Amino acid sequence: MNSKDRRKLIKDFLYESQEPLKGENLAKNLGVTRQIIVKDIAILRASGIKIIATPKGYIISEDKKNSIRKVLALKHKPEEIEDELETIIKFGGIIEDVIIEHRLYGEIRGMLMIKTLYDVQNFVNKVNRYDSEPLLILTGGVHLHTITVESKDALDNIITELKNKNYLISD
CATH class of the missing domain: 3.30.1340.20 (3H domain)
Incomplete structure (x- = not known):
C-alpha cells in the first residue's frame, strides 16, 4: 500500500471510530511503524483535517453546529x-x-x-x-x-x- 492510500485509510478509520485511536494500534493494523503514523497524521492535519491527539489516541474534531x-x-x-x-x-x-x-x-x-x-x-x-x-x-x-x-x-x-x-x- 502506498502512503496516499494509507493516509486515506487512517482518515476513514478516524471518521468511523467512536473512540480515540492509538497510534500504535493504527501502526500495527497498517503494518508500519508508529513514527510513520505520526508523519501521516501531520500530513493529514496540514491538508486541513482537524485531528486532535489526546492521551487516549487520535480523534477527529467535530464542529457541531448547535454546540x-x-x-x-x-x-x-x-x-x-x-x-x-x-x-x-x-x-x-x-x-x-x-x-x-x-x-x-x-x-x-x-x-x-x-x-x-x-x-x-x-x-x-x-x-x-x-x-x-x-x-x-x-x-x-x-x-x-x-x-x-x-x-x-x-x-x-x-x-x-x-x-x-x-x-x-x-x-
Missing part, C-alpha cells in the same frame, strides 16, 4: 480536580483541554477530551498512578478549560455550579 464552546478561567487546589471535572461533566459538558499561561513558554495546552465520569476517573487515576503534577501546579491553581455543551442551559448550570464552589475566576 456552544466556551473557555472558562478557573482556580482551585490540586485535590479539587476531580470535583471540578465532575461538575462540568454532570451538566453535559465536554472538557476539551486544559490551558495555562507559563512565564517562560507562554501558552501550554493539554488535550483532555473528557466526556464522561469514566473519563474523569481514568484521568485522576493516571495523575495518581504516574505521580504526575497537573499543569495547575505551575500557576498556583489558575488554568483554563475549553468546554463544549449542547445548550445554553447546560452552560449556565455549569457556570453557576463552578461559581458556587468558588472555582470560577470569571465568566
